[in-house]
Every structure is written in structure tokens, then in C-alpha cells.
Amino acid sequence: PADGRFSYGKRILEELGEQFDLPELFEALRTPGKRLCARVNLLRGSPEEVLEELERTGYEPETPYPYEELVCVRVEGPFEVPLTDAVVVADKRAAESVLMGADLYAPGLLEAKGVKAGEPVTVLAEKTLEPVGFGRALFEGEPPRRGKVVETVVTKFKAPKFRELKSFEKGLIYPQSAPAVAAVRALEPEGLVVDMNAAPGGKAFHAYELLRGKGKVIAFDISKKRISKMMEEMRRLGHSFEVVRADSRYLDLDFPHLVGKADRVIVDPPCTAIGVIPKVWDVKKDEDMINAFEYQKQFVKVAYKLLKKGGLMLYSTCTLTKTENERVVEFAEEMGFEVVEKDTPWGKTPVKVSPSVHGEPGFFIAILKKK
Ligand code: SAM
Known part of the structure; x- marks a missing residue:
């Protein structure tokens, strides 16, 4: 254990230690980011409408990112929590x-x-x-x-309650972190977009909105429960595209008509989620990281098959290990992908956003082109 609250395997700790000051990282993992954000559904309304409601509700909204669809509110705290006998x-x-x-x-x-x-x-x-x-x-x-x-x-902290807003009920906003929004922006969705790990839909919805009716999204996920959550969100947002329950590791076999047809593919696979904040504690074994790595590579292989030549894959995770990020990118390069540099607020892709360095949830964004 690195800290009473974070019990991570030896290799995980080594990988984190090579990149970050560990005490600083663990401290940052315990706290939320500086702000919480929501993405405005530009197909349904305008950022001004949402900003106005936020102000009316007593929040002081901010728009610190170069994306018109992203509105944020600062998280307040930390506050002293009184301790009672009960x-x-x-x-x-x-x-x-x-x-x-x-x-x-x-x-x-x-x-x-x-x-x-x-x-x-x-x-x-x-x-x-x-x-x-x-x-x-x-x-x-x-x-x-x-x-x-x-x-x-x-x-301990006080974050905005986006889900209680009228804008939420009206399908005008989707609560989402800035790095997740930056990931889909970096992909520049166009033509046919296949999302291989779509539920509950954050990135697929964003891609659909950016296409503005000029392309098509097909979303896959294996989890029935998460797909039903995604369908509920889709109704709320007023979107309409195909969502299919499937094991994306076999899309090339089960949906052969998609092979070589995608302009964009999103691979946002399960990961050790070390970047998700705030955490009261966490336990991750080296084995969890290795298993995730083996799983992640299978999606990348299939993404390659689905893409057209010159098509782009977004590879993103909400974790900070090198194995699940940089090493998966190396694997992609070995199979014929080429790293593409796209701007994000934290530097060019491939980019790793960290709670201790950037005050944002931990996130990794890579854009890879099929040569
Ligand atoms: N992209 C989503 C978003 O932005 O809201 C979040 C995706 S989450 C990080 C990873 C997803 O991968 C989960 O919903 C999980 O059910 C799905 N998944 C796991 N194994 C899968 C498989 N073999 N095929 C398809 N989806 C899978």
C-alpha cells in the first residue's frame, strides 16, 4: 500500500511513480477537480440558455475551455465536516x-x-x-x-447539481468532464462513426451532435444494463441512432459489412479507472492492469479492421498507467496505425491529463490513423 487509502500493485505504483509525484497524486485523487462541467446539446439549444439557468440557480458558471458546448461550475471546498456521536x-x-x-x-x-x-x-x-x-x-x-x-x-465539497436543472430535464445538457469532451473534439467526427464501447453514451452523443446530421453513428456495447441507461439518455437528448448490444471484440466477424467502412472509430474500453475522482479509497492489483491491457488491445485490433484507410481511431481511457495507455498506443503503431497530433487544452495528443498536474479527472487521449 502506498497510502492507507490507495492499495495499488507494485507495477502500478512504479508506473505512476515514473510520471507523477505520488503523494501529490494521491492527494489529488481524493479531491474532485477544480470544476464540474456539462456539455450543451447544441442540436437542442444554446450555451447561453444553459448559462442563464445556471446563473438564475445561484451558480457562477465558467467557460474556460475552447469548446462552445462546454459549461462549467467551480467545485467549492474542502469544508470541515462536523463529527457527531450519531x-x-x-x-x-x-x-x-x-x-x-x-x-x-x-x-x-x-x-x-x-x-x-x-x-x-x-x-x-x-x-x-x-x-x-x-x-x-x-x-x-x-x-x-x-x-x-x-x-x-x-x-466535504460542494459540486453543482446539473441533474436538478430544467436544462437537464429538457435534454439540453449532458454532464461530462472536460477531457472526455476534448477527446471527441480531437477525433473530429465525420462520415461513419463506430463507437465500440459506447454506453452510457457520453462520447457517442457528442459525436452525433458534432456530425449535425451530416454523418452516421453506430454504437456498440456489451452491457445490457448500460445500454438501457444509454437509451434513456438518448430519449432525453432527443437523439436517434443505432445502438447495438454486441461483443465488440468480434465486430469484424459479426458485422462484416462494417469492415473497411468506418471513417472514425471510438475505443473507450474498460480500464483500471485510476483517474476517476474523487475517491475515498481504491484497491487495484497489477493483475487488474494486465488484464485490462490484454482486453484493450483486442478492441484496437478490431478498430483497425473497421476503419477505412486514412480513417481515425480515438483511443481513450480514464486511467493513468502506462500499460493501459502508452503501451496500447505502441501496440497500435506496431499493427499499422500512425499517431496523429491534435490540439487539446493540455497539449497535443497523445496526451495524459492528470488530477495532480491539471486539476482535472485523469484521462488519456490518443488519435491514431490507419495508414
Ligand atoms: N464511451 C462511454 C461514454 O463515453 O459514456 C464509456 C465507456 S466505459 C469506459 C467502457 C464500456 O465498455 C462499458 O460500457 C462496457 O460495458 C463496455 N464493454 C466492455 N467490454 C465490452 C465488449 N467486449 N464489447 C463491447 N463493449 C464492452
């Missing part, structure tokens, strides 16, 4: 939401001690028992199995 322990996921300003819901509650309905209570993160929020308990005795259990008043 405590509840929240699981990792729920604790990370509470840390950002959410209320606590029943499925995330693991344990309760001394809780009285209507009385103050502190929410602790499982394992580390770090206070992430303070508020009012909404139950007493046996915790309920559903619904809100703690209404928070003070949380």
Missing part, C-alpha cells in the same frame, strides 16, 4: 457522492449507530471512516431499504 457508514460509491454534496440513499448505507430521526448525523466512508458529510437523519432503528436516509447540510 454516525452512519456509507459504501464507497455513496460516500464519494456525499463527499460531492449529495444526500445519502438507503442502498449505500452499511451501518448506523446512535441515529435518531430528525437529529444530526455524520456520514463516514466505509474502510477509512473519514467524515464525508453531515446532516439530518431521516430514519431511526432498523435502516429502511430504499429512499433517502440522510439529508446532508455540510459536505
